[in-house]
Amino acid sequence: MRERYxxxxxxxxxxxxxxxAEGGVAAPVHIRIKPINACNHHCWYCAYRADNLELGSKMELRDKIPDAKMDEIVGDLISMGVKAVTFSGGGEPLLYQRLPEVVERLVKGGVKVATLTNGALLKGAAAEAFGRYGTWARVSLDAWDGPSYARSRGIGEDEYAKVMGNLSAFARTGSKCALGISFIVGKDNAEHIADFCRQAKDAGISSVKFSGCVVSNSGRENNEYHAAITGTVRAQLDEARKLEDKGFKIIEHYHALEERFDKAYTRCAYLQFLTVIGADSVVYTCQDKAYTNSGQLGSIKDRSFKDFWFSDENKARMKALDPSRDCTHHCVSHSKNLLIEEYLGLDPEHADFV
Incomplete structure (x- = not known):
């Protein structure tokens, strides 16, 4: 399996x-669209709904992108040459009823699509659309059986079997859409990682990515939470890796966070590659600042995304964002920003001496 991350x-x-390099603005490569903020699960660790976390502080559960606005956005992304769209939350993206036709239109227009979902609705028209047109679908999970699933998500115990059934059915279609799991690790499930991976492999899932739950805006407090289970998690991951073969891979993103989130650079280079459109029809800098005041680039309620993206207003807002001042929190793009800044800092007179 070739590298996907x-x-x-x-x-x-x-x-x-x-x-x-020139101080301009090009079309983003990848856009995360959060079509709807409603959700059919109540995950205890959901960063968009946890009162003690900054992320999602402005999120309104009733928001969803209106049909006409979504159609306009799709047309804009195709005409701009955007390469990829991931439908994610906020809420549960598969609750957006028109998503199958939106997916089809994007792909037929040359835009790749993917989704981050809880998997409960990955069946019927949604499964058919992503099975036929999707590049990947990643399902968030944090449990290993019905009772543990019910405890972590505030739903019925029978829902775990239903979701695993959806995933198994999706895998059996033989779709080229890569079906993966995003497993959120916490104290309750740390001892069950290998067990879950056996279930995932048996269901036909191609990969399981492990990340630690975020319990605080403080890196130190997060690390203190995970310190008690790190040894168990490492041992479980070692056991899970024994299941790896050409069709099944373990992806480990479970690591300690920096205790301070200071940034030395003063621009977010990754803004040129990835942005977010929220269910409130507002454009945000990234998933780490979605539904926050500091992450807001501007509203597209009364204008098209294309018009906004290339506007002087957006150029000024992108330029004004200073990560050393505005992003003193966890940033999924931090390592990518460092890499891009190093690349752009190369002296062209010496770059040929590889």
Missing amino acids: SSLKALRFPDQLRAL
Whole structure:
């Protein structure tokens, strides 16, 4: 299985790198669209709904992108040459009833699609659409049986079997859409990682990515929470890796967070590659700042995304964002920003001496 996760991906896009070097704005490569904020699960660790976490502080559960606005966005992304769209939350993206036709239209227009979902609705028209048109679908899980699933998500114990059934049925179609799991590790499930991986492999899932739950805005407090289970998690991951073969992979993103989230750089280079459109029809800098005041680039309620993206207003807002001042929190793009800044800082007179 070739590498699917890498900070090097951005270096494949010269137009965006050139725009950064010249102080311009190119179309984003990848957009996360959060079509709806309603959700059918109540995950205890959900960063968008936890009162003690900054993320999602402005999120309104009733928001969803209106049909006409979604149609306009799709047309804009196709005409702009955007390469990929991931439908995610906020809420549960598969609750957006028109999503199958939106997915089809994007792909037929040359835009790749993916989704981050809880998997409860990955069946019927939604499963058919992503099975036929999707590049990947990743399902968030944190349990190993019905009772543990019910405890972590505030739903019925029978829902675990239903979701695993959906995943198994999706895998059996033989779709080229890569079906993976995002497993959120916490104290309750640390001892069950290997057991779950056996179930996932038996269901036909191609990969399981492990990340630690976030319990605080403080890196130190997060690390204190995970310190008690790190040894168990490492042992369980070692056991899970024994299941790996050409069709099943363990992806480990379980690690300690920096205790301070200070940034030395003063621009977010990754803004040129990835942005977010929320269910409130507002454009945000990234998933780590979605539904926050500091992450808001501007509203597209009364204008098109394309018009907004290339506007002087957006250029000024992107330029004004200073990570050393505005992003003193966890940042999923931090390592990518460091890499891009190093690349752009190369002396062209010496770059040929590889």
